[in-house]
Amino acid sequence: MDFLSNIVQQVIxxxxxxxxxFGVANYGVAIVVMTILVKLLLYPLSKKQIESTKAMMELQPxxxxxxxxxxxxxxRxxxxxxxxxxxxxxxPLAGCLPLVVQMPIMIGIFYGIRDFQYEGSTSFLWMESIAAxxxxxxxxVLSALTTFIQSKQTMPDTGNPQNKIMLYFMPLFIGYISLTFPAGLVLYWVVMNIMQIGQQxxxxxxAAK
Known part of the structure; x- marks a missing residue:
């Protein structure tokens, strides 16, 4: 995993x-740009995984x-x-391969941004340092909100109580752990969610056409 996280840090x-x-010396912007590029590159895999997951959930009843x-x-x-x-x-296995391919990349990004050694200013928008x-x-709050919206998009209302629990628990959990993560990492998560919401x-x- 060090190999992937090192690549992520080099890309940033x-x-x-x-x-x-171009006069934009800002690590926050660099993380946003990297996240957008990654989501665009992984869009075919994300699309396949989402379609498969949604189809399986609709079959649950x-x-x-x-x-x-x-x-x-x-x-029988x-x-x-x-x-x-x-x-x-x-x-039922169609969503597994895209997930298997994406997971190491996502984990590499997580560790790469979390452990990134910034040089120079780390300010971004209202934050003095995205390293903290x-x-x-x-x-x-944005991480929890965007996680909820993204989950709501892909989770059909089947009346399953477990789905409803996960729909509300996961965003709250993500928001809670985001309180202690470096802002740069949470920024990545928020942008990734926004991209996912747009793609969905x-x-x-x-599909409606």
């Missing part, structure tokens, strides 16, 4: 020096009914579930 440094040549009906016949249960996937055109937690709590809106628009 390269972007920082590039935008500095039907899957639950089958599991209840054939709970005493495991062989597996057969009926396979038939359900086939009839609905859903591959945001003292105004604005970024942690685009996907929904295309």
């Amino acid at each position: 440094t390269i972007i920082y020096h590039f935008i500095s040549s 039907k899957m639950k009914a089958i599991q209840e009906k054939y709970k005493d016949d495991k062989q 249960l597996n057969m009926e579930l396979a038939n359900l996937y086939k009839s609905e055109g859903v591959n 937690p945001d003292p105004t709590y604005i970024l942690p 809106a685009l996907m929904n628009k295309e």
